[in-house]
Amino acid sequence: MGGGPGLNTVPNSNRIDKSRVLDVKPLRSLEPVFPNANQGPPFVCCPPFGPFTSGFSPFFPFGASQSSHYTPDLNQTENPSPAFVPPLRSFREPTVSNGPSSSGGLSGSKRGYGRPKGSTNLKKKEKKAVNKGPGSPASRQEESSNQNFDSGITVAEREDGNREIVLSVLARFDAVKRRLNQLLDAKHATFKSAGALMSRGVRTNMKKRVGSVPGVEVGDIFYFRIEMCLVGLHMQTMAGIDYLIVKGGSEEDPLATSIVSSGHYDDDAEDPDSLIYSGQGGNADKNRQASDQKLERGNLALERSLRNSNTVRVIRGVRDVTSQNTKIYIYDGLFSIKESWVEKGKSGCNTFKYKLARLPGQPPAFAVWKSVQKWxxxxxxxxxxxxxxxxxxxxxxxxxxxxxxxxxxxxxxxxxxxxxxxxxxxxxxxxxxxxxxxxxxxxxxxxxxxxxxxxxxxxxxxxxxxxxxxxxxxxxxxxxxxxxxxxxxxxxxxxxxxxxxxxxxxxxxxxxxxxxxxxxxxxxxxxxxxxxxxxxxxxxxxxxxxxxxxxxxxxxxxxxxxxxxxxxxxxxxxxxxxxxxxxxxxxxxxxxxxxxxxxxxxxxxxxxxxxxxxxxxxxxxxxxxxxxxxxxxxxxxxxxFSCTNGTGAGSSVCGKRKCLCGYDKCRGSFS
CATH class of the missing domain: 2.170.270.10 (SET domain)
Known part of the structure; x- marks a missing residue:
């Protein structure tokens, strides 16, 4: 057992007293700060579902400044940090025949998908002339990249979002990721996409908090952990326990904010109303053997949350039935920690265990998943x-x-x-x-x-x-x-x-x-x-x-x-x-x-x-x-909708049937 005897190590658990709460000195935590960046080319955007201001359809500009609140450290993963995103090639180098098109189709882009206009079989000198010099695509790209980038999200919305902002951030991340995969077939397109958004402030709910997250609903699913980070649900890209530091007098206490139960440990994830969660640490890797878990970082935060009776957000990781190589993360709502103890894990080492119970009155999430599986x-x-x-x-x-x-x-x-x-x-x-x-x-x-x-x-x-x-x-x-x-x-x-x-x-x-x-x-x-x-x-x-x-x-x-x-x-x-x-x-x-x-x-x-x-x-x-x-x-x-004499969407003559969609910005009718 590393670290020697003392309060910051796991006691011998031959005889377990589950009623005893471990009392330890809190550990200080360094909060990694993501690079502050207000650079990048300008663009105009809007939330994917509106509303749209007068005079703009469908896009309008926003103003924003960079928030100085806590942001997660993506360097915790084995993947490269997305803080720096190298410039992409502005067009794909095509394989072109010297003969005429057999289909009469386009030989290049007509709508500007990042390719220069004109013939695709330019000579090398002609290509050089097209791509260099004043007014060229390369020079205009360099010029625009030096201008300020408008993230479309205000400082307040970065700290406290809403449903519309959360959906907008996720939609923009997914759109960029799909494009990067299309352009580069990039192995790390996910993290490059996240870096592109984070470095420009396209994120929300940056302030860590205990309890629910504005704009994130119970039952929401995520295909990447970085998506949860972008909307403030769970700000760890690898660690299963996220926590914040609370100052109390002269000391600082960690409190757990969220956990991800992904099945890597001996978690019992069959009961939708409760969860037995294993602590972090002590796993074997290629350089060392398994060891006893220590009461530090996330484990300490869970112990403090048990003592303070604060709720914890639970995200459950499950296999995607449509693709067995894909994991999906389900936000299952708020849970309370009922008890903790130490027991021997499969490796033979001491492991912290925490029993969590789901708060009543929340929409079903993991329960729906389990029901569908049984059907x-x-x-x-x-x-x-x-x-x-x-x-x-x-x-x-x-x-x-x-x-x-x-x-x-x-x-x-x-x-x-x-x-x-x-x-x-x-x-x-x-x-x-x-x-x-x-x-x-x-x-x-x-x-x-x-x-x-x-x-x-x-x-x-x-x-x-x-x-x-x-x-x-x-x-x-x-x-x-x-x-x-x-x-x-x-x-x-x-x-x-x-x-x-x-x-x-x-x-x-x-x-x-x-x-x-x-x-x-x-x-x-x-x-x-x-x-x-x-x-x-x-x-x-x-x-x-x-x-x-x-x-x-x-x-x-x-x-x-x-x-x-x-x-x-x-x-x-x-x-x-x-x-x-x-x-x-x-x-x-x-x-x-x-x-x-x-x-x-x-x-x-x-x-x-x-x-x-x-x-x-x-x-x-x-x-x-x-x-x-x-x-x-x-x-x-x-x-x-079809407007015969009205002025647009929402007009009393737009659509023949009353809309019952329940959206708070419902236009009232549809055709």
Missing amino acids: REGLITRTGLILPDLTSGAESVPVSLINDVDDDRGPAYFTYISTLKYSESFRPTHPTVACTCRNSCAPGNLNCSCIRRNEGDLPYVNGTLVSRRPMIYECGPTCPCNASCKSKIVQTGLKLRLEVFKTENRGWGLRSWDPIRAGSFICEYAGELKDKAKLSQEDEEDEYIFDTSRAYNPFRWNYEPALVEEYTSEETLEEFDLPSPLVISAKSFGNVARFMNHSCSPNVLWQPVVYECNGESFIHIAFFAIRHIPPLTELTYDYG
């Missing part, structure tokens, strides 16, 4: 089950029909189809162009017609959508690339375990048993294509109409080029103006998308996608997750 394994029957699969096998994954609210036995009859139904009167507007790739399409390879049509990039990274675009092109069946090509996502159909369920006041809705990562494909909108010019009065009253020509509340979801130090001459477009309106009715023929309800604060967005079917290319409407969505959370999107 999936067939250990218990799903309450309110009407049909185990309403698709009758049309989808590769069953979709349950559930009603645990009333006696309704199901929605009105319709024919289930898994994709969009085009009639003979509608001909494709996009010709079929097959690529010539033999394995998988590679980003930057402009010899690939599919890559050219997507402006030099794969639209997806790790199976998630990188950015919203006016159109995304997927490889089709006639493309010789293999079935696992990263450009084939929407056409592969459902992958999530969904259920149609009866809501309290909005009819039938849609949700998922599986957690959904931001940017993940959910489903497409299947139905019958309609001619908008020939819509009848009956069609106008159709509650299952999807219309791309409606007005939609703008929001920012794409990455901000300044955050990845990427030059772009034009803004990446997020508003879609299709050549002709696409109107789809799912009243008689449809799929699960017809059950998605409207919300003024949606968690799902729609994206036009083109892929081949029977030798011809058709437009499809695909739905992707805006943010991380916990299991059994209702999936919603913005239906849009």
Whole structure:
């Protein structure tokens, strides 16, 4: 036992007295401070769901200054510190043929995705002239990087955020991370993304606190521990116990603020209402053997919290059922520490144990996760089950029909189809162009017609959508690339375990048993294509109409080029103006998308996608997750609105139906 006998070591535990609270002298703690940086190029941004000030749509600038409060030390990890983010290449060096384009597709970017305009087969001297000199992309990038960076978050919001700010920070982090993965396939893109945001003050709840965190809700899920750090839920990127130092008289006491139960220790994580948590330290590594845990740092903080009866935030780490190599962190709410003791661990060394109990009255979080796991394994029957699969096998994954609210036995009859139904009167507007790739399409390879049509990039990274675009092109069946090509996502159909369920006041809705990562494909909108010019009065009253020509509340979801130090001459477009309106009715023929309800604060967005079917290319409407969505959370999107005589969203004449989404900034109606 290291350190010799004394109060700061674990006593011999042959006979354990669980009623005794260990009394020790508090340890002082050094608080690492993240570099204070107010540099970087300017940009304009907005929270992803508004509101928007007068005169700006959809973006507006904020003013902010750097906070001096405590920030975590990312150097605790084995990964490089993200405090310094090296500049990224402003464009991908493409593989270009000297011959003409076989598809008539773009040979470079038209919207400024970080590539210089013009021909892609410039001579070396011409390229040098383009990329150097006054007014060049390189000089403009260097010039803009010396200007002040506006984080969009005020000093007060950095200290105490709200729900809107928390969602904005997480959305911006995820957008930057997806872009870095797309550009560089970076092994440490997560920490580089976090460094880009932290060094510019794009974070919130920087003040450590005991109790709940403003804007973070029980049940929220995180795919990276750094996400919890950015919003102030748990400010340790590796350590399982986070704490603050409280001054009392001439001494300082540590108090625990949050713990992460990730399964690395002998934690008992089966009971959703309680947790047996193992202390930190004493683990074996390649340089030393396991040893007794010491009553210091986080262990000491938990002991002090037991004595002071303060609550502790509990985050539970679980394996993602959709990807066994991925861990998800669930914020399970506030717990109180009931008792502590010392016992022998699996290594034979003394280990601190803490029993925590969940405070009553909180929304279920981990309990939902455990219930879904039991349904999936067939250990218990799903309450309110009407049909185990309403698709009758049309989808590769069953979709349950559930009603645990009333006696309704199901929605009105319709024919289930898994994709969009085009009639003979509608001909494709996009010709079929097959690529010539033999394995998988590679980003930057402009010899690939599919890559050219997507402006030099794969639209997806790790199976998630990188950015919203006016159109995304997927490889089709006639493309010789293999079935696992990263450009084939929407056409592969459902992958999530969904259920149609009866809501309290909005009819039938849609949700998922599986957690959904931001940017993940959910489903497409299947139905019958309609001619908008020939819509009848009956069609106008159709509650299952999807219309791309409606007005939609703008929001920012794409990455901000300044955050990845990427030059772009034009803004990446997020508003879609299709050549002709696409109107789809799912009243008689449809799929699960017809059950998605409207919300003024949606968690799902729609994206036009083109892929081949029977030798011809058709437009499809695909739905992707805006943010991380916990299991059994209702999936919603913005239906849009049609203003005939009004002045905009929120007008009394915008939309025909009253909105019941419950959002505090609800516009009141939708079409």
